[in-house]
Amino acid sequence: MSDPLVSIRNLGLRYGTFRALEDVSADFSRGTCIVICGPSGSGKSSLLRCINRLEEFQDGDVVFDGASLRACRDLPRLRSEIGMVFQHFELYPHLSVLDNVTLAPRIAKGKPRQEAEETARRLLDRVGIGDQAGKFPGELSGGQQQRAAIARALALEPKLMLFDEPTSALDPEMIAEVLRVMRDLARNGMTMLVVTHEMAFAREVADEIVFMDKGRIVERAETARFFSAPTAPRAREFLDRILHRL
Amino acid sequence: MNLNYTFNWGMLLVDPARSWILNGIAMTIGLSLLAWVFALAIGVTIGSMRMTRSRWLRFLGGAYVELFRNVPLLVQLFIWFFVFPLLLPRDWMMAWNGLDHVPLLTALIGLSLYMAARVAEQIRSGIAAIPKGQFAAARSTGLGEFQVYRHVIAPYAFRVMIPAIASEFMTTFKNSALALTIGVAEITYAARSIESWSFRGIEAFTVASATYMTTTAFVVLFMGWLERRLRIPGLIARR
Incomplete structure (x- = not known):
């Protein structure tokens, strides 16, 4: 190896x-x-x-x-x-799904908002919840929340x-x-x-x-x-x- | 009820009672609001110190809370008023005593520091109520420790804390009544003055009570509005 x-x-x-x-x-x-x-x-x-x-x-x-x-x-x-996905999703409840995904790219990596949002929308489409971007985590089903959490982890291009x-x-x-x-x-x-x-x-x-x-x-x-x-x-x-x- | 007493509410509307009341209300509201601003600022700082990794900061924060929370506010006011100036270097003591409104400043310091300890405790328990997984998730995405608190933990914890913070806000108004013991002419002081001047205790203290009830009602309305405004969609509403 x-x-x-x-x-x-x-x-x-x-x-x-x-x-x-x-x-x-x-x-x-x-x-x-x-x-x-x-x-x-x-x-x-x-x-x-x-x-x-x-x-x-x-x-x-x-x-x-x-x-x-x-x-x-x-x-x-x-x-x-390194992206990480948790058993209990751990989405940030006070942020929309889109903001959940863009937070770290914008804050930790300093990406401009527009670029971060484009990437986020692409990823949310990829995990099949592109239509849920504006909702809050509490409004999603468990499966949708976990897919949003995967998108959040992928947004860092790990x-x-x-x-x-x-x-x-x-x-x-x-x-x-x-x-x-x-x-x-x-x-x-x-x-x-x-x-x-x-x-x-x-x-x-x-x-x-x-x-x-x-x-x-x-x-x-x-x-x-x-x-x-x-x-x-x-x-x-x-x-x-x-x-x-x- | 057969009360052997003739009410005279009208006397409240003429001087000197009228100006005592108006000044008293202004003093109560002004002192409480200012003390609340300081209490929030100091309380958030102390509460945050207790959540850091530094043992020294945690110890200092904890010591502050225990010290100020465990001594009655009345005693603290007396200490600030009678003892604190004696501990100052001579020049400073003279300067302090030469200031205008020493009782008011003393009440402001005493009330702010006392309420700050209680706010700090609410901050600590609010942050402790946030699931550990939220910290792990935020850190796992590469946020630094300050960013974790600033963008994830604080906004969430603040919403959790609103009812407790509202209660402390109301307590500040009610505790401000103790300022009368060091000669601050707030509304309770005014009520006492009216009582000893006119022997009309019922009218005087009704006004004082109404003042506290009205101001705290405004606090309840304001905090309820804030809570609704910041409500997180999809989470169980708190009412």
């Missing part, structure tokens, strides 16, 4: 005495879509949040696009190159997209519309790290699956191989449970 976009090196994260991540190492190349799965509390979200330093890790380092996060002196600049359980708070019929947008992104070559329980999505879209348990990566495999023959017993058990829901 040459020139990875993200290189995680012996990463360790503690909350007090609880070890959320322990000695995690992994490289992720450009243009790949990686699904991270595992039981709750296994450290999936924590791992994502270390990659844009929303969590301050104690051990190891993350190298993003050749630059060490530990040594990073300009976090906002780093973060503006090199990497992090998805933290993007469909876990959605009704079943809205999950599909969000997954469709994500699939579209992956097919267009976006580098994506996706924490999700949507195994059908993982099987169809992911290049590789990373399985985590108790703060460690216990298995990493090409998608087809992960589903047909997982090696770690813990991963096999997890797959059994999630694929044949009792």
Whole structure:
């Protein structure tokens, strides 16, 4: 694997005495879509949040696009190159959908309003909610809100997209519309790290699956191989449970 | 009710009662509004200090709130009036005592600093009520810490805080009555003067009460208007 976009090196994260991540190492190349799965509390979200330093890790380092996060002196600049989508959308409720998308490009990157709005409208069209631009987040359905949140993250023209359980708070019929947008992104070559329980999505879209348990990566495999023959017993058990829901 | 008392509302309309009342109302409103402006400015600053990452700023902010919130306003006014000048260097004390309207200035300082502590506490709890995910989302888009507060947290928190802030605004008017104890001729002072001059306590204190009720009613109307104006479409309305 040459020139990875993200290189995680012996990463360790503690909350007090609880070890959320322990000695995690992994490289992720450009243009790949990686699904991270595992039981709750296994450290999936924590791992994502270390990659844009929303969590301050104690051990190891993350190298993003050749630059060490530990040594990073300009976090906002780093973060503006990494889009993130959250479980609960986290749109700004007091701003219209359009303003949600244009805020960071205008304020953090200093783009003129008109240019930012043109980009925003294009992105909102792309995620299928171009007609909702003038509404407020509270007036949208969950699926629409999450698509707006994806547009907000894309507006920064990120090199990497992090998805933290993007469909876990959605009704079943809205999950599909969000997954469709994500699939579209992956097919267009976006580098994506996706924490999700949507195994059908993982099987169809992911290049590789990373399985985590108790703060460690216990298995990493090409998608087809992960589903047909997982090696770690813990991963096999997890797959059994999630694929044949009792 | 058989009240052994003959009302004479008319005497309120002739001097000296009339000018006492008019000056008293002007003093109450002026003192309260000015104190409120200072309380907001200082309170927002102190409240923000308590939300920063600096331990020193947080400690200073916390100490301020505890100090000013936990000593009764009446005692604070007496301290500012009787004790504070004694602590000044001699020249400064002379200059201070030489100023016009020392009681009014003292009341303004005391009321502002006291209300600022309460405003600061509202700011802190308002910001604490914002979901953590909002901070994470704003930071994840590359906004700097000040921009996160300026564009995302503050506008949201302010809307959450309006009812509590309205209540503090009304409290400022009511607390201004204590200024009479250091000789500020606000409306309660005027009511007392009328009572001792005419022995007409009912009329005098009715005017004082009506003044507070009218001003606070205006505050309620204004804050209600502000709340409706800033209402976020799609969020559950607060009424």
